[in-house]
Amino acid sequence: GQQLNQSPQSMFIQEGEDVSMNCTSSSIFNTWLWYKQDPGEGPVLLIALYKAGELTSNGRLTAQFGITRKDSFLNISASIPSDVGIYFCAGYSSASKIIFGSGTRLSIRP
Amino acid sequence: DTAVSQTPKYLVTQMGNDKSIKCEQNLGHDTMYWYKQDSKKFLKIMFSYNNKELIINETVPNRFSPKSPDKAHLNLHINSLELGDSAVYFCASSQLAGGEQYFGPGTRLTVT
Numbered sequence: 001g002q003q004l005n006q007s008p009q010s011m012f013i014q015e016g017e018d019v020s021m022n023c024t025s026s027s028i029f030n031t032w033l034w035y036k037q038d039p040g041e042g043p044v045l046l047i048a049l050y051k052a053g054e055l056t057s058n059g060r061l062t063a064q065f066g067i068t069r070k071d072s073f074l075n076i077s078a079s080i081p082s083d084v085g086i087y088f089c090a091g092y093s094s095a096s097k098i099i100f101g102s103g104t105r106l107s108i109r110p
Numbered sequence: 111d112t113a114v115s116q117t118p119k120y121l122v123t124q125m126g127n128d129k130s131i132k133c134e135q136n137l138g139h140d141t142m143y144w145y146k147q148d149s150k151k152f153l154k155i156m157f158s159y160n161n162k163e164l165i166i167n168e169t170v171p172n173r174f175s176p177k178s179p180d181k182a183h184l185n186l187h188i189n190s191l192e193l194g195d196s197a198v199y200f201c202a203s204s205q206l207a208g209g210e211q212y213f214g215p216g217t218r219l220t221v222t
Contacts, residue, residue: 033210042114042200042213043153086151095208096165100153 006089006101012109013079021087021104022073029091032072034063037086037103046087047074076106084108113137114214116201122220123191130187131217133201141165141207142184144176145200147216153200159184160207191221 006023013019023032031050035043047058049065049072056063060077072091076083089101114135123129135142143166144156157176158166164176173189184201201214 031208035213037151040216042202042215045210045212048210088153090153090211092208095206096158098155098211100155103151105151 004089004091004099004101006104008104009102010105010107012107014109015079015081017079019076019079019083019106020073021089022071023089023091023101024071025091026070027093028069029072029093030069031092032063032065033090033092034061034072034074035088035090037088039085043088079106079108081108114201114203114212116199116214116217118217119215120218120220122222124222125191125193127191128187128189129191129219130185131199131201131219133184133186133214135182135201135203135212135214137203137205137212139203139205139212140181141204141209142178142181143202143204143211144184144186145202145213147198147200149197157184157186158207165207188219191219193221195219196221 004023004025034046037043047063052069054065063074086103086105088103092098117132141160143158147153156170159178162178175187178184198216198218200216202211204211
């Protein structure tokens, strides 16, 4: 079946560093969504992407819809402690088919 | 105002019991979903309803039965609970099928 490969699985960064994570698939997607999940909470939508090549920002977050429609990346600039959490990508291959990546766990080194 | 709400937040029950989880959204969305998140945090879609009609039914045991009494509500009933059903269950909604999904706070189900 369809799979989304999300990497890295986890990362430790220093406060103030930039962060980059991505999702790739062998399948084409029509929409990419990026979420953040804090412990004990539901995923919160960060950015939605609808067109190949689209680059969208939300504060310090920037995400892009890959030209091939098979990948997407999320960048976080100048990380702060509240950026800690699990980040998920999700892609729709059709209006009714969504699949989530396995998540990137972001931690900050004290 | 909570956009997508679920009750209960925690549910502890014994194997073999039947339980229900309720979900309500006040966003006016047409589509609602149920997800299961396992201990490794992997999110898997279970069901999706659009305007009270089932549009996605992934490979889920038929012990799980969703019910949508109206557009704003999607409940999940689970019969004969098993240990492997222990997980966090999330409800979500979107304006249209294929749109941005907004998640509830989750229901942590523990089967003993």
